[in-house]
Amino acid sequence: MERVLSSKGAATRQRIIEGAAALIRERGVANVSLDDIRAATSTSKSQLFHYFSEGKSDLLLAVAGHEAEQILADQQPMLGDLTTWPKWQAWRRRVIEKYDAQRRRCPLSALTAQLGMGNPATQAIVTDLYDRWHAHLVTGVKALADTGEIDPNTDADQAATALLTAVTGGATLLQATDRITYLEVALTAALDDLRSDARPRREASAA
Amino acid sequence: MERVLSSKGAATRQRIIEGAAALIRERGVANVSLDDIRAATSTSKSQLFHYFSEGKSDLLLAVAGHEAEQILADQQPMLGDLTTWPKWQAWRRRVIEKYDAQRRRCPLSALTAQLGMGNPATQAIVTDLYDRWHAHLVTGVKALADTGEIDPNTDADQAATALLTAVTGGATLLQATDRITYLEVALTAALDDLRSDARPRREASAA
Incomplete structure (x- = not known):
């Protein structure tokens, strides 16, 4: 069952990135699949590819950008x-x-x-x-x-x-x-x- | 055709490591197979597994040790x-x-x-x-x-x-x-x- 999504695309995208980042921190990047991320962030396949058109590499890059940001935020x-x-x-x-x-x-x-x-x-x-x-x-x-x-x-x-x-x-x-x-x-x-x-x-x- | 091998095991092992290191420096570690290393160092499969019983990971570790040594030697x-x-x-x-x-x-x-x-x-x-x-x-x-x-x-x-x-x-x-x-x-x-x-x-x- 999917959550009601925010009307703002940017917020949804950010939510997916943060969910993926948390999952990857917990399990290690090698042990996280796109399906795991979909499940953890309650996102459909089409949503995921809407925001990250190249799939996993695209999403991982966005997570890397988020983690870089985190280093400064910390x-x-x-x-x-x-x-x-x-x-x-x-x-x-x-x-x-x-x-x-x-x-x-x-x-x-x-x-x-x-x-x-x-x-x-x-x-x-x-x-x-x-x-x-x-x-x-x-x-x-x-x-x-x-x-x-x-x-x-x-x-x-x-x-x-x-x-x-x-x-x-x-x-x-x-x-x-x-x-x-x-x-x-x-x-x-x-x-x-x-x-x-x-x-x-x-x-x-x-x- | 195989070369005549040195009678000293250590020398053979070192020769394989150095050959593998050169190949990996040239092509990148992701693009070098055990067969490539066998070919480049004129080594048989049984020789390779004699010196590196766990196969590729074993050999790569030995190459890493060699490259670490090289950093000091340089x-x-x-x-x-x-x-x-x-x-x-x-x-x-x-x-x-x-x-x-x-x-x-x-x-x-x-x-x-x-x-x-x-x-x-x-x-x-x-x-x-x-x-x-x-x-x-x-x-x-x-x-x-x-x-x-x-x-x-x-x-x-x-x-x-x-x-x-x-x-x-x-x-x-x-x-x-x-x-x-x-x-x-x-x-x-x-x-x-x-x-x-x-x-x-x-x-x-x-x-």
Whole structure:
């Protein structure tokens, strides 16, 4: 028996994506079929193909986009308001807690592995995630520079890149080894570096 | 027609692994069958199952181990001799060059994605790689501390962790975005930090 559907197509589509995401988080992407998703979201076959015309790969891409969004959402409201040191520290704690709770189970990388990182649509989702994440960090570094909490000459783009790389590397190493230390140490070091750095970085180690 | 085989089993096994690795690098793991590997390495079916009794998964694991080894070998002789700043800089350049040449094509992660990071044997290979890599970096940091090129109180374990995380994060971001900047900036920042840091890291940002 089908539920009465929302009159808005976008809402229905979102509902299917969220239902599929929950099912995939629970069972793993390899163990979820389109029929499972139809059953869990009370959706007919024709509805599913209306919203995801290419079928499963189309739906999995939409779920990957949703999980990418979730990675940023999990860091809010801290990530969007990195204006003081205590707020940066609160963000750092949130990031470590999130990954410590997640351990090896990264919903996005399970999906991108399934879809293939060679797939341009997968690459676009992941690149967009990193670009938006980086932009938040740049804004936060600039806020500290503007209020004089760090050297006003700090290169915000490079500082944000080092921070994002610490988190990404920490998450990759966590997934491989089940150890949270890499993330903790690298993110803490990158933040300490931001706090103390008063030199232009590139010159210091040009060889 | 089969080649005359080496009398040493280990050499034959190694030859099969190297042949399989080359084929997989060329065509991608999804496009290489056991028959392709038999043909390319002039190996009989019974030989293949003699050395890899579980068949393809067994052989792919051995190839993953070989590719993990290759990641360390590609950084030599620098990685094993990080005793002065110029040697650290040479290592940094080698790492960036290697990944810049490789771009999205990481032979090890293609294999681990195929084998599944949930597989304990895959996890063991990757964890061992990171442990050995980390140990090389610890030795290098201690050498700098011993000769007074950096603060003798530097925590070598933490410094090595931050460096390894920068490289891993840079490689992950390169694979996702095809941009080398993350690796360049994060590794350079981590090295600058090592050079300039004179404070115990943990205290500085405990919140």
